[in-house]
Amino acid sequence: MASGKAMDWREGLDAGDLSSESLVLAAFDRIRDLDGTLHAILAVDEPRSIALAREADRRIRSGERTPVLGLPIILKDNLHWSGLPMTCGSRVLEGYVAPYDATVVRRLIQAGAVPIAKANLDEFAMGSSGEYSAFASARNPWDTSRVPGGSSSGSVVAVAAGYAPLALGSDTGGSVRLPASFCNATALRPTYGILSRYGLTAMASSLDQVGPIATTAADLALAFSVMAGVDPLDSTSMDLPGVERLANLRPLDLNGLRIGLPREYFGDGLEPGVRTLLDAALQVFESQGAKLVEVDLPHTPYAIDTYYLLCTSEVSSNLSRFDGVRYGLREPSAEGGLPEMIARTRDAGLGDEVKRRILLGTFCLSKGYYDAFYMKALKARALIAADFHAAFAEADILASPVSPGTAFPFGDKTDDPMSMYLADVFTVPTALAGLPCLSMPAGFSGGLPAGIQLIGPALSDVRLLEAAHAFQSLTRHHLETPTLSA
Numbered sequence: 498m499a500s501g502k503a504m505d506w507r508e509g510l511d512a513g514d515l516s517s518e519s520l521v522l523a524a525f526d527r528i529r530d531l532d533g534t535l536h537a538i539l540a541v542d543e544p545r546s547i548a549l550a551r552e553a554d555r556r557i558r559s560g561e562r563t564p565v566l567g568l569p570i571i572l573k574d575n576l577h578w579s580g581l582p583m584t585c586g587s588r589v590l591e592g593y594v595a596p597y598d599a600t601v602v603r604r605l606i607q608a609g610a611v612p613i614a615k616a617n618l619d620e621f622a623m624g625s626s627g628e629y630s631a632f633a634s635a636r637n638p639w640d641t642s643r644v645p646g647g648s649s650s651g652s653v654v655a656v657a658a659g660y661a662p663l664a665l666g667s668d669t670g671g672s673v674r675l676p677a678s679f680c681n682a683t684a685l686r687p688t689y690g691i692l693s694r695y696g697l698t699a700m701a702s703s704l705d706q707v708g709p710i711a712t713t714a715a716d717l718a719l720a721f722s723v724m725a726g727v728d729p730l731d732s733t734s735m736d737l738p739g740v741e742r743l744a745n746l747r748p749l750d751l752n753g754l755r756i757g758l759p760r761e762y763f764g765d766g767l768e769p770g771v772r773t774l775l776d777a778a779l780q781v782f783e784s785q786g787a788k789l790v791e792v793d794l795p796h797t798p799y800a801i802d803t804y805y806l807l808c809t810s811e812v813s814s815n816l817s818r819f820d821g822v823r824y825g826l827r828e829p830s831a832e833g834g835l836p837e838m839i840a841r842t843r844d845a846g847l848g849d850e851v852k853r854r855i856l857l858g859t860f861c862l863s864k865g866y867y868d869a870f871y872m873k874a875l876k877a878r879a880l881i882a883a884d885f886h887a888a889f890a891e892a893d894i895l896a897s898p899v900s901p902g903t904a905f906p907f908g909d910k911t912d913d914p915m916s917m918y919l920a921d922v923f924t925v926p927t928a929l930a931g932l933p934c935l936s937m938p939a940g941f942s943g944g945l946p947a948g949i950q951l952i953g954p955a956l957s958d959v960r961l962l963e964a965a966h967a968f969q970s971l972t973r974h975h976l977e978t979p980t981l982s983a
């Protein structure tokens with residue numbers, strides 16, 4: 498395998514120099530070699546993926562071209578891929594087999610992409626480190642004593658370790674951007690509604706978005722182009738303006754681009770090493786004629802509280818379906834009663850973080866507390882969104898850190914949920930506001946990668962990718978790969 502870049506593989510496949518089958522077989526070899534250490538993968542169905550690859554090769558030979566035809570892709574295990582187990586990283590779904598394809602998965606397969614594996618994650622996508630998976634903690638390929646970031650830990654590790662050029666994760670409050678920053682990948686959280694949520698297991702429905710992960714923005718655009726747009730099965734879905742520019746992404750002309758730097762995101766909490774990288778990255782934009790302007794997002798201090806009130810409220814409702822009746826695990830009750838069976842199943846099947854959120858959310862939504870917490874959080878969410886709206890009067894895009902630091906060691910934050918939640922301080926505000934944002938490699942601090950986040954106004958996803966592509970045409974950070982041995 499020459500490179501981990503989807504664009505290079507795309508060209509190789511179209512020219513007949515590569516076959517999808519050979520790429521898929523090589524991916525399985527790599528998974529066999531490395532995944533005993535990295536724990537990124539939860540399930541594969543090799544015969545099925547090989548059959549899909551052969552079909553893609555046949556389509557290529559017959560002259561068909563699509564942006565993803567023949568490209569291997571890895572799916573976070575909260576996305577339905579019909580016929581494969583789907584666990585969401587939870588014991589409560591052990592034994593559950595997806596009966597249908599998520600819309601994004603169906604669109605990828607129709608366009609000829611080849612899913613090759615289901616990827617590890619924090620249980621039900623709740624977490625920032627990958628450590629809350631009920632099965633195993635995925636490892637950071639740059640330093641296996643450190644977390645890869647979460648919750649799309651396995652999807653991002655799979656790309657960073659070169660299993661596949663593309664992966665899908667989900668981002669409720671930062672779950673593709675944070676691991677991308679920790680593992681040196683590029684990941685997009687689209688404008689809320691651009692990617693259908695049908696078949697993505699709901700965590701917090703007003704925040705959840707599917708997010709593609711790749712080595713470069715141009716590669717992301719390939720997968721994004723075939724997935725984006727209205728889906729009758731998701732009433733919040735909508736079409737993406739400029740989608741036709743994705744298949745052959747051009748770099749944005751940075752001359753005169755106003756890049757807003759939110760004052761609140763560059764404060765004391767930021768690790769100095771990360772700050773240095775960001776300054777260097779911003780100089781790259783400036784060298785092309787971009788103008789840096791400071792902007793204010795004054796309600797930033799309320800974002801984490803707002804997010805965890807709304808997210809847990811929605812979690813408490815969405816996860817009520819895991820009751821031992823309909824899906825996966827069932828713990829029989831001693832007395833034979835239904836309430837006891839449900840309680841025992843949920844007690845045995847759900848992990849501590851999931852239980853913590855269900856309890857918190859149930860509290861927020863309960864009579865007497867609803868106005869004080871849930872309603873107040875909704876109002877704060879509107880103010881946070883209004884901050885961004887005002888900032889975009891002064892800037893075309895915003896740039897910021899993805900996280901205050903680089904990947905942390907295992908166990909560093911598991912005893913202190915608040916400090917885990919704070920890893921997302923720069924990623925939850927955009928999720929609350931429904932804005933497109935991406936994380937891309939900005940360099941290394943102490944041998945560990947860190948990303949820069951770009952944020953755009955709603956529906957500017959294509960332009961954001963073009964801006965990232967311009968940066969990546971001028972830098973090489975995203976091409977650095979970890980040294981891995983079996």
Ligand code: GLN
Nearest residue numbers: 622624668669670671672
């Ligand atoms: N880390 C955040 C949380 O635990 C975000 C998770 C996500 O985006 N899925 O809620």
